[in-house]
Amino acid sequence: NAGVTQTPKFQVLKTGQSMTLQCAQDMNHNSMYWYRQDPGMGLRLIYYSASEGTTDKGEVPNGYNVSRLNKREFSLRLESAAPSQTSVYFCASSEEDRARENIQYFGAGTRLSVL
Amino acid sequence: QKEVEQDPGPLSVPEGAIVSLNCTYSNSAFQYFMWYRQYSRKGPELLMYTYSSGNKEDGRFTAQVDKSSKYISLFIRDSQPSDSATYLCAMTRANGNNRLAFGKGNQVVVIP
Numbered sequence: 001n002a003g004v005t006q007t008p009k010f011q012v013l014k015t016g017q018s019m020t021l022q023c024a025q026d027m028n029h030n031s032m033y034w035y036r037q038d039p040g041m042g043l044r045l046i047y048y049s050a051s052e053g054t055t056d057k058g059e060v061p062n063g064y065n066v067s068r069l070n071k072r073e074f075s076l077r078l079e080s081a082a083p084s085q086t087s088v089y090f091c092a093s094s095e096e097d098r099a100r101e102n103i104q105y106f107g108a109g110t111r112l113s114v115l
Numbered sequence: 116q117k118e119v120e121q122d123p124g125p126l127s128v129p130e131g132a133i134v135s136l137n138c139t140y141s142n143s144a145f146q147y148f149m150w151y152r153q154y155s156r157k158g159p160e161l162l163m164y165t166y167s168s169g170n171k172e173d174g175r176f177t178a179q180v181d182k183s184s185k186y187i188s189l190f191i192r193d194s195q196p197s198d199s200a201t202y203l204c205a206m207t208r209a210n211g212n213n214r215l216a217f218g219k220g221n222q223v224v225v226i227p
Binding site: 092 | 121123147149151156157158159160161164203207214215217218219220
């Protein structure tokens with residue numbers, strides 16, 4: 001049972017470089033999410049996808065783009081990385097975005113440093 | 116005022132002690148309440164989930180919700196070193212936009 005798988009686990013970028021964080025879930029969930037977690041800030045929602053073919057901005061979308069490639073996969077792209085994007089990124093999925101309880105299941109995270 | 120407030124700690128307790136964690140919230144529409152546990156360098160994992168007011172017990176863990184005070188708690192009895200982690204509260208409304216609102220997390224260290 002893999003659950004939510006994120007790649008890569010670690011990445012170091014130089015300012016201005018681009019990269020894509022990959023996320024895949026094998027629970028047949030409809031909804032997927034990208035968060036960033038910073039010390040003292042908690043989890044902040046970057047983008048989410050309520051269902052295949054739809055994406056929406058969360059609390060901190062600036063500097064990011066997303067693609068819901070299919071039901072299983074949801075990628076996060078940094079077009080021109082900035083030091084302020086140094087963070088730990090988590091992907092999550094849930095059965096339904098509008099399910100009453102919206103229990104989300106998280107991946108192990110990607111630690112990104114932008115120099 | 117942030118929707119969910121959680122004192123980040125850290126909280127250090129001796130093994131066997133009772134750990135008490137809590138969150139307050141401002142949105143009276145929240146109906147579903149969760150506690151996630153996050154070990155160092157891992158993703159959050161769901162620990163407990165409750166609906167509306169009341170208590171829920173699961174082994175050494177008890178979750179309480181007091182909607183009248185907009186206050187939720189997590190108690191860990193007979194704490195173990197393996198309970199050392201960050202605990203995040205999360206909550207959501209029953210209808211409409213069901214984004215999870217998270218607390219910032221409370222780091223707990225259980226000392227052997």
